[in-house]
Amino acid sequence: MFTGIIEEVGKIKELRRSGVEARLSIASKTVQQGLAKGESVSVNGVCLTAVEVAGDGFAADISEESLQRSTLSKLRRGTPVNLERALSIGARLGGHIVQGHVDGIGRVEAISDVGEGRIYTFSAPPQVWGYLVEKGSIAVDGISLTISEMHENGFSVAAIPLTVEETNLKGITVGDAVNLEVDILAKYVRIYLERGLPGREDKGESGSFYDKLVEGGFL
Numbered sequence: 001m002f003t004g005i006i007e008e009v010g011k012i013k014e015l016r017r018s019g020v021e022a023r024l025s026i027a028s029k030t031v032q033q034g035l036a037k038g039e040s041v042s043v044n045g046v047c048l049t050a051v052e053v054a055g056d057g058f059a060a061d062i063s064e065e066s067l068q069r070s071t072l073s074k075l076r077r078g079t080p081v082n083l084e085r086a087l088s089i090g091a092r093l094g095g096h097i098v099q100g101h102v103d104g105i106g107r108v109e110a111i112s113d114v115g116e117g118r119i120y121t122f123s124a125p126p127q128v129w130g131y132l133v134e135k136g137s138i139a140v141d142g143i144s145l146t147i148s149e150m151h152e153n154g155f156s157v158a159a160i161p162l163t164v165e166e167t168n169l170k171g172i173t174v175g176d177a178v179n180l181e182v183d184i185l186a187k188y189v190r191i192y193l194e195r196g197l198p199g200r201e202d203k204g205e206s207g208s209f210y211d212k213l214v215e216g217g218f219l
Contacts, residue, residue, distance in 0.1 A: 001087045002042045004095030004137075004144020006167045007031055010043075012079045013057065015072075020064040024048070024072065027057040031083045040100070042084040044168070045142030045179040046070045047100025070102045071141075071177045080168045082142045095144025096137040102179045104128040106140070108172055109154060116161045120169065123154040124180060131182040131190065139181040143167050 010028040024043065031041060035053050041060065042048075048060035067073045075081065087093070106128065110121040122140065124132065132138060134150050138157070145157040164170050172178070 002047070002084050002098040002100055002142070003087055003091075003093050004084070004098040004139050004142060006082045006084055006143055008083045009080045009166065009168055010057065010083045012075045012077055012081060014077060015075050020067070022062045022067060022073070023051070023059055024062055024075070025052075025057065025059045026081065026083070028083055031085055032056070032058045035085060040086040042082070042086075042098070042100045042142045044071065044075075044081045045098070045100060045139050045181055046072055046102055066102075069105075070179050071105060074177065080171060082168050084142060096139075097184055098139045098142065098144060098181060099184060100142070101181060103131075103182050104180050106154070106178050106180045108174050108176045108178065111172075111174060114158070118159050118164055118169070119148070119156055120159060120172075121151065121154060121156045122178060122180070128180045128182055129153060129155075131186040133186075136186065137183045139179075141168055141178045142181075143169065 008028055008030045010026045010031065013025040013027050016023045026043065032053050035041060035050055035058060037050055037053055039050050040047050041050055043060065046066055048062065050058045051061050052059040062072055104125040104127050106122040106124045108120065109123050112119045132147055132150060132155055134147055136147050138145055138147055145159065147155045148158045149156040159169055
């Protein structure tokens with residue numbers, strides 16, 4: 001479990017393929033400190049397990065599923081990546097609940113400077129776009145961001161200067177692919193409204209929207 005608050009931007013040292021899987025080696029200055037073998041770490045929004053930890057970074061294995069569903073297979077030596085260690089009990093939840101399970105791949109459609117910050121516009125595949133709402137949360141390459149505007153097949157976010165400087169947003173360009181993960185709460189609400197409670201025959205069709213949310217324990 002993560003918060004989408006990036007701790008550090010690391011750099012890819014090597015992506016070594018082995019059949020349908022791969023091992024990723026990353027250079028870092030902070031994240032490896034206190035990171036134990038077997039613990040989870042978010043790499044560009046993908047939850048990976050550290051299999052090796054050294055003084056200058058760590059390595060993680062990537063499954064075929066993760067390679068197919070994310071942008072990790074496109075990483076090259078020297079590519080900057082967003083890193084975040086798993087949330088610890090008692091820590092502040094500065095962003096939103098991020099699982100590190102990528103729902104789809106989007107692309108940078110536009111970047112514009114607004115004051116000291118930037119507006120980024122991304123495309124989103126249907127399986128992602130259907131869960132998005134204005135002022136809702138989304139993880140882009142593991143960064144917790146707030147949707148400032150919805151578009152047909154996409155969305156925009158407003159990034160403050162600190163977020164731009166301390167994440168890979170600083171270097172992305174139009175056309176770049178990004179990992180997208182929607183808010184897990186949105187997934188559960190939508191599934192509940194479609195299916196209703198287990199064992200119920202109405203499948204969520206009867207009652208008002210408010211009543212359904214109360215019955216499902218969301219309110």
